[in-house]
Amino acid sequence: MTDPTIGSLRVNGATLHYEVRGQGGPLLLLIPGGAGGAASFDGIADDLATEYTVATYDPRGMSRSTLDDPEAEQSVAEHADDAFRMVELLSPDEPARVFGSSSGAIASLHLLTAHPERVERVVAHEPPVVEVLPDAPEHRAFIARVQATFQTEGLMPAIAVFSAGLKKDGETLEPQAETKLPPRAAARVEQTMANLPYFVGRIVPSFMSYAPDIHRLQALSNRLVLACGHDSRGELPYRPAAFLADRLCTELLHFPGGHTGLTTHPDEFGELLRKAFRA
Numbered sequence: 001m002t003d004p005t006i007g008s009l010r011v012n013g014a015t016l017h018y019e020v021r022g023q024g025g026p027l028l029l030l031i032p033g034g035a036g037g038a039a040s041f042d043g044i045a046d047d048l049a050t051e052y053t054v055a056t057y058d059p060r061g062m063s064r065s066t067l068d069d070p071e072a073e074q075s076v077a078e079h080a081d082d083a084f085r086m087v088e089l090l091s092p093d094e095p096a097r098v099f100g101s102s103s104g105a106i107a108s109l110h111l112l113t114a115h116p117e118r119v120e121r122v123v124a125h126e127p128p129v130v131e132v133l134p135d136a137p138e139h140r141a142f143i144a145r146v147q148a149t150f151q152t153e154g155l156m157p158a159i160a161v162f163s164a165g166l167k168k169d170g171e172t173l174e175p176q177a178e179t180k181l182p183p184r185a186a187a188r189v190e191q192t193m194a195n196l197p198y199f200v201g202r203i204v205p206s207f208m209s210y211a212p213d214i215h216r217l218q219a220l221s222n223r224l225v226l227a228c229g230h231d232s233r234g235e236l237p238y239r240p241a242a243f244l245a246d247r248l249c250t251e252l253l254h255f256p257g258g259h260t261g262l263t264t265h266p267d268e269f270g271e272l273l274r275k276a277f278r279a
Contacts, residue, residue, distance in 0.1 A: 002046050009057075011085050013072060017064035018057035018086060022049030026120070027091035028277070030056040031083055033102025035195035037063035040101070043266030048274060052097070055090050057082075059104070061202065062195050074202045076210040080110035087118050095120040097277045101262060102126055102237065103207045112224060113216040123225040123276050126237040126259055131211035133243055139236070143208050150200050158200050166236045166259070214247060221248040225276050231258035 004019035019038045028048060032040040037058035048054045058065035060082055061074065087096045097120050100108030105127035112122045130139035142165045150158035217224060226245040232238040237259050245252040255272055256265035 002049070004045070009085060009089055011060070011082050012078065013068045014060035014082070015066050016057050016060060016082060016086070018055055019045075020090065021045050021054045022052055025049075025052040026094060027087065027096040028052035028054050029083060029086060029090075029096050029098045030054065031098065031100035031104035031107055032056065032059065032062075033100065033104040035062065035192045035199040037065070037191065037195070039063075039191070040262065043263065044270035044273070047267075047270050051274065053090065055086060057086060059107075061198050063191050074206045076106055076110050076207055077114070079107045080114060083107055083111045084115050084118060087115075097121050097123075099123045099273060100125065100127070102128065102259065103203055105241075106207050106210055106212075109212045109217065109224075110210075112220055113213050116220050116223065119223060121223050121225065121277055123227055123253070123273060124241065125227045125255060125262075126229065126232060126241055127212075127226075128208055128237045129210060129212050129240045129244070130208055130236065132214065132240050132247075139208070143205055146200065147205055155197055155200065159196065162200065162204065212244075214244070217244070218248055221250050224248070224250065225253055225279075226250060227253040227255055227276070229258040229261045230254050230256055231261075235259065 002021060004021045007018050007020065009016045009018060017038065030041045030045070032038065038056040041056045045054050045056065059079060061067050061070075083098070090096075095118050098108050098111060100106070100122070102125070105124035106129055108122045108124050109127055109129070112119050130136055133139065146158050146162045146165070149161045226241045226248070228238045228241050235258070242252055253272075253276060255261045256268040258264070262269050
């Protein structure tokens with residue numbers, strides 16, 4: 001694994017930690033989702049850097065990207081503006097290619113609608129924009145249950161409620177066997193765990209209440225690739241992407257694995273992502 005070039009960027013209310021690999025190719029900005037940061041893309045970044053200048057970062061409030069006010073409310077628009085500032089810094093003269101996963105995919109949708117002139121193409125993998133769905137009120141109630149559980153019972157019970165709500169109907173969560181991880185992977189897991197309270201308390205309610213501008217996305221649909229995991233059918237994060245692809249009359253691209261296919265199938269995932277930007 002190649003050591004990236006490390007930098008920091010001051011944005012409104014935060015300082016972002018970012019990493020860059022590769023030289024000379026067009027900018028490919030990778031926006032992580034969930035409680036992950038730049039390290040989420042360790043499995044694919046080096047390979048993509050043979051063709052692109054690959055940049056990723058810790059979203060504000062996550063890992064090494066610090067907030068001026070740790071209690072500040074979060075918004076999709078501000079997170080998307082962070083991505084815009086990153087593009088302005090690293091590719092001032094050319095539009096960027098952008099990949100976002102989960103909550104990062106939500107930020108990428110807003111980036112596209114707010115700054116289309118700075119974006120060549122967006123691949124949005126399972127953005128959980130549940131407000132577009134016909135049964136959106138049920139999902140608002142679900143998010144409210146997660147928040148109530150977090151406030152009254154704590155983090156892990158809230159995570160259990162959240163995880164169960166994302167699964168297929170009737171599917172139960174299987175306990176994961178403990179495995180010995182290499183040091184780098186173990187450190188990544190530790191950092192992700194440290195980000196969970198912020199993710200559950202700030203990111204989940206603000207991002208999953210976000211409603212994208214569907215008419216604006218329709219006008220920009222030639223620059224947008226909506227994607228899901230092969231194994232995600234029936235799960236909540238799959239449905240909004242499939243719904244939007246249908247509304248926008250575009251093909252829904254299927255990546256290997258499920259919602260976390262980037263981690264479970266990095267080689268295949270990276271190769272398909274490369275093809276998506278060439279198409």
